[in-house]
Amino acid sequence: MADELMGAQARTETQTHAGAPANTAVPDPRPDAAARMSGGSVPAIERNDGAADLEPGDAIDEPIAVTAEVPETIEATIDFSEVELADEFSEPELAVTPGGLLPMEPSPIEGRLRKAPLRVPDELEECGGFTLFGRRIKSLLYTTDVAVIRNSNADAIFAVYPFTAQPAITQALLTASEAPVFVGVGGGTTTGKRAVQLAAVSEMQGAAGVVVNSPAPPEMIEQICAIIDIPVIATVVRCDAVAHAKVKAGAKILNVAAGKDTPAVLRELREAYPNLPLIASGGRSSLSVRETVQAGANAVIWTPPSAQQLQADMMRRYREAEVKPEAPVMDPVAAADVNPLESARADVPIPDELIAKATTSDRKRARPFSPLFFKNKHR
Numbered sequence: 001m002a003d004e005l006m007g008a009q010a011r012t013e014t015q016t017h018a019g020a021p022a023n024t025a026v027p028d029p030r031p032d033a034a035a036r037m038s039g040g041s042v043p044a045i046e047r048n049d050g051a052a053d054l055e056p057g058d059a060i061d062e063p064i065a066v067t068a069e070v071p072e073t074i075e076a077t078i079d080f081s082e083v084e085l086a087d088e089f090s091e092p093e094l095a096v097t098p099g100g101l102l103p104m105e106p107s108p109i110e111g112r113l114r115k116a117p118l119r120v121p122d123e124l125e126e127c128g129g130f131t132l133f134g135r136r137i138k139s140l141l142y143t144t145d146v147a148v149i150r151n152s153n154a155d156a157i158f159a160v161y162p163f164t165a166q167p168a169i170t171q172a173l174l175t176a177s178e179a180p181v182f183v184g185v186g187g188g189t190t191t192g193k194r195a196v197q198l199a200a201v202s203e204m205q206g207a208a209g210v211v212v213n214s215p216a217p218p219e220m221i222e223q224i225c226a227i228i229d230i231p232v233i234a235t236v237v238r239c240d241a242v243a244h245a246k247v248k249a250g251a252k253i254l255n256v257a258a259g260k261d262t263p264a265v266l267r268e269l270r271e272a273y274p275n276l277p278l279i280a281s282g283g284r285s286s287l288s289v290r291e292t293v294q295a296g297a298n299a300v301i302w303t304p305p306s307a308q309q310l311q312a313d314m315m316r317r318y319r320e321a322e323v324k325p326e327a328p329v330m331d332p333v334a335a336a337d338v339n340p341l342e343s344a345r346a347d348v349p350i351p352d353e354l355i356a357k358a359t360t361s362d363r364k365r366a367r368p369f370s371p372l373f374f375k376n377k378h379r
Contacts, residue, residue, distance in 0.1 A: 180208030187216030225250030270296030
């Protein structure tokens with residue numbers, strides 16, 4: 001049946017082509033075809049009906065000639081305003097100043113002595129970050145060392161330690177830090193009312209947020225959220241019902257601490273909570289940091305080297321540095337007044353003439369007063 005229909009269609013097309021003139025212009029189906037033809041634009045393509053009809057699957061031995069008129073000049077406009085060039089191809093913006101051409105971007109301000117030697121890895125700038133009280137946070141420094149905190153450029157401090165939380169430690173960290181501090185208030189060893197009270201005290205001391213450990217139940221998070229206004233960071237180790245319950249209890253930020261499974265847990269939580277801030281540890285390599293960011297972390301917790309490691313590295317560089325002792329400069333005047341007996345070695349016999357010279361000096365006793373003092377005085 002299909003073969004009969006195809007044969008009838010072919011006979012109909014053959015009859016139609018046989019009754020048509022040799023060159024028939026195919027009408028332009030576009031709506032503005034008349035305006036294009038009247039304006040002298042490109043005419044419709046002419047079809048040569050004298051050529052043999054081709055069926056699907058037929059081989060073409062010779063190219064098919066198509067008659068078309070193309071204008072000699074073509075005008076085109078390209079807008080490069082939306083194109084972003086790479087840094088190596090873009091020229092820096094310069095400003096004309098009395099001192100010459102200077103870059104438009106202001107130069108960084110650094111002190112001669114006070115600098116930030118502990119700079120967070122550049123990969124952390126790829127994070128989207130989250131906003132806390134108007135401040136953008138992309139990197140968190142995981143330490144409680146006040147010397148390290150004072151000499152770092154991290155956006156915030158993640159002060160969690162494996163001891164029971166104490167307000168004195170929190171106050172010391174807040175005094176030393178110039179960045180917002182997230183302090184731990186318990187959840188594992190410290191639970192119940194003490195953890196809730198520590199959270200309230202930490203807010204009064206000036207903490208930017210409180211961190212509860214993974215064993216903290218959702219009920220404790222709900223109690224903390226009921227009395228403080230700063231965000232509660234809940235630590236989770238997997239994406240399960242407990243993690244969902246902590247979010248419902250009021251946790252504003254989730255800290256993912258799943259070890260090697262951190263990227264997988266981040267993806268699950270990001271799929272469940274597209275707008276919830278997620279933070280996680282980025283590991284020790286640049287590759288692990290990028291993997292954490294790509295998994296959905298808004299900010300990365302970076303563990304810096306300890307002060308002991310930095311001090312050991314500094315002393316190693318000092319020892320490897322080649323220090324040449326300067327030759328002592330001897331003053332000839334001062335050298336003449338040196339007693340030869342004082343510089344003599346104990347194992348070398350002292351000549352007699354040196355001993356005589358040192359001992360036979362002017363024995364005349366110098367009077368402590370002027371001769372006028374004894375004038376007209378009888379002894």
